[in-house]
Amino acid sequence: MSHSAPNCTPLVLTHGGVGARPKDRDGCVAASQAGLHCLLDAGDSLQAALQAAVQAVSVLEDDPRFNAGTGSVLRMDGVTIEMDAAVMDSLGKLGAVAGVRRVRHPVQVAAGVAATPHWLLCGEGALRFARASGSADYDPATLQANIKHQELLAQLQRGKRLRHGEENASFTDHWNYPVALAIKPGAPCDTVGAVVRDAYGNFAVAASTGGCTPSLLGRVGDTPIIGAGFYAGPAGAVAVTGIGEHIVRHLLAFRVHEWLAGGMPLDAALQRGLDLFDPAIDVGLIAVNARDSGVCSNREMPSAAAQGPGAP
Numbered sequence: 001m002s003h004s005a006p007n008c009t010p011l012v013l014t015h016g017g018v019g020a021r022p023k024d025r026d027g028c029v030a031a032s033q034a035g036l037h038c039l040l041d042a043g044d045s046l047q048a049a050l051q052a053a054v055q056a057v058s059v060l061e062d063d064p065r066f067n068a069g070t071g072s073v074l075r076m077d078g079v080t081i082e083m084d085a086a087v088m089d090s091l092g093k094l095g096a097v098a099g100v101r102r103v104r105h106p107v108q109v110a111a112g113v114a115a116t117p118h119w120l121l122c123g124e125g126a127l128r129f130a131r132a133s134g135s136a137d138y139d140p141a142t143l144q145a146n147i148k149h150q151e152l153l154a155q156l157q158r159g160k161r162l163r164h165g166e167e168n169a170s171f172t173d174h175w176n177y178p179v180a181l182a183i184k185p186g187a188p189c190d191t192v193g194a195v196v197r198d199a200y201g202n203f204a205v206a207a208s209t210g211g212c213t214p215s216l217l218g219r220v221g222d223t224p225i226i227g228a229g230f231y232a233g234p235a236g237a238v239a240v241t242g243i244g245e246h247i248v249r250h251l252l253a254f255r256v257h258e259w260l261a262g263g264m265p266l267d268a269a270l271q272r273g274l275d276l277f278d279p280a281i282d283v284g285l286i287a288v289n290a291r292d293s294g295v296c297s298n299r300e301m302p303s304a305a306a307q308g309p310g311a312p
Helices: 022-041 048-061 106-113 123-132 143-157 244-250 252-261 266-274
Strands: 011-015 083-089 094-100 120-122 192-197 203-209 230-233 236-242 283-288 293-297 303-307
Touching: 011 022, 011 048, 011 283, 011 293, 022 048, 022 192, 022 303, 048 083, 048 106, 048 192, 048 203, 083 106, 083 230, 094 106, 094 123, 106 123, 106 203, 120 123, 192 236, 192 283, 203 230, 203 236, 230 252, 236 244, 236 252, 244 252, 252 266, 252 283, 266 283, 266 293
Parallel strands: 094 120
Antiparallel strands: 011 192, 011 303, 083 094, 083 203, 192 203, 230 236, 236 283, 283 293
């Protein structure tokens, strides 16, 4: 396969998760710039867009302010961290991991899966694959995560409901951790993501999350589910963040891509996707097509774009 002549402006757009703090936007700026540098350095490589998306998300995974990689949230037992990630491009590459533990960059493991006969590895298999691929043992827990965990415990003790539409007892009634429940924390389901357009009109998306709490052990949200949390195709790339149990029911990323494929303006497609949800449910989207890029969310969501030189 070869490229046609370049006819698009290269662009990398990132987000730090719906509900994340706007003041942390500098992390998204750094990630977008790192992705753009990777994209431009790759030249006319057919993998340029995918490599740029992975690089951008890797930077976000290294930033403890975001719920992905380093800084991932602690689960209900206050100890466990399970992470999900996914990558996809418009040329057919697809890879994801779910429930992976003790790796620094889940998105890089997902990119490795894209080179295998499979598209998704989970749990112990994902971890063994990561080790065989060169990912060293790494504890993603941080002081910030522990502080956040304690703050959430305090919220619970004040009687705050932890998840929209769910009673707190719905988690404790099905408790499946190896240790007894002490007290139940709660937190938004944040995800980080990047969408990329290269100079030749190819698209890619990458996403990573530390999951959410409250959740049962082994819970997987929308992030590694193709068409729900991410999608890239001939009409563009879409990344989604929010409460995965609601997002998967709409196959949100794929639906937005199909609206783009049908000619709907990008901003209108993003807003239409957001409008599918009760305003009480946290949802955010970013997307890019051949001409435009955009961000849409019903909560604060840091994001940033980095753009290269226009096509000749």
